[in-house]
Amino acid sequence: MRYQYNDQTVYYESAPCCDQQSTVYDLKGNILCHPEGGITGKGDGQCANFNKRRTNEQLVWQDPR
Template structure:
């Protein structure tokens, strides 16, 4: 027998004997069911009927009030591109007293973007190689308020 195999076998034996000495006992209940029958109220009978009610996914409730034109154009450009995973989400927040729009990044190491009400890029609060964005609005996640989902890719 090779030394490494002998060591592995002897180690396993030590572990098993240690576990047995702890007084662990496993028992199987042998009492009869409360009702005296296995198919009584304690155990439901199987059914062939579908127990799941399938419903269509409800579309998310988006805030469509007063979407700026530039944002509608941005949404249309996303819809013209192939579907991304995870899907793009756009939120409206209050940040430093102003309404801003936050667009999530499509995937890893990409910047998410914060736009002002006129569509100008303010900053990239997260994403990139470090995950901390571009550093121009490091306090965005702490100071943003009044979150409202404006749009998410429905595809």
């Protein structure tokens, strides 16, 4: 998914399973944060407000499986 977050375009990749973390990337592919997942389910704490502050959701790719 593509979003606007903190005045920039970012890409969100959901975690494939269980205790893995989802990931938010910048336009260059650098990891910005992990908003949820992991053992606590709260990610890495670097973008705890991601789900509330993201806007302009746009699907850019979906696994057809």
